[in-house]
Amino acid sequence: MRIRLVSVGRDKEFTAQGAQEYAERIQRFASLELVELAAATGPGAKDREAEQILKKRLPRGELWALDQRGSELTSEELAARLRKLRDSSLDLTLAIGGDEGPGAAVGREARFSWSLSRLTLPHRLARVVALEQIYRAFEILRGGPYHK
Numbered sequence: 001m002r003i004r005l006v007s008v009g010r011d012k013e014f015t016a017q018g019a020q021e022y023a024e025r026i027q028r029f030a031s032l033e034l035v036e037l038a039a040a041t042g043p044g045a046k047d048r049e050a051e052q053i054l055k056k057r058l059p060r061g062e063l064w065a066l067d068q069r070g071s072e073l074t075s076e077e078l079a080a081r082l083r084k085l086r087d088s089s090l091d092l093t094l095a096i097g098g099d100e101g102p103g104a105a106v107g108r109e110a111r112f113s114w115s116l117s118r119l120t121l122p123h124r125l126a127r128v129v130a131l132e133q134i135y136r137a138f139e140i141l142r143g144g145p146y147h148k
Helices: 013-026 045-055 075-087 104-109 123-142
Strands: 002-008 031-037 062-072 092-096 112-115
Touching: 002 045, 002 123, 013 031, 013 123, 031 045, 045 104, 062 104, 075 123, 092 123
Parallel strands: 002 031, 002 092, 062 092, 062 112
Antiparallel strands: none
């Protein structure tokens, strides 16, 4: 299984360290690629960011948009969704938009819209939380001690 997390904006040291930590852990279970896109500015920025995100999606598998208006999952529900993809040999592209969230084109193309919380999170922190939850899901599938 391949996972590509495409996000708009560059990590600061604070979030970059957390993202790298969980990315390394996920590599034990799946091929993971982190793609950072430059944030767009001006009128239509959100739409241009969405176009760039869609250009980076993996060619087969599912696209999930991280969006606060999406569906919340328990860690076990996330693990079940990942199991279905893994067992079907499908890939996963996770899309995190910029400060304004994912553009409409990403929402239309996404197979699933995932909300990490009803709280508003900085999109760079959302990246770390998403990676931690992906790692946790793989540990649940493995039956490991991480998820208590």
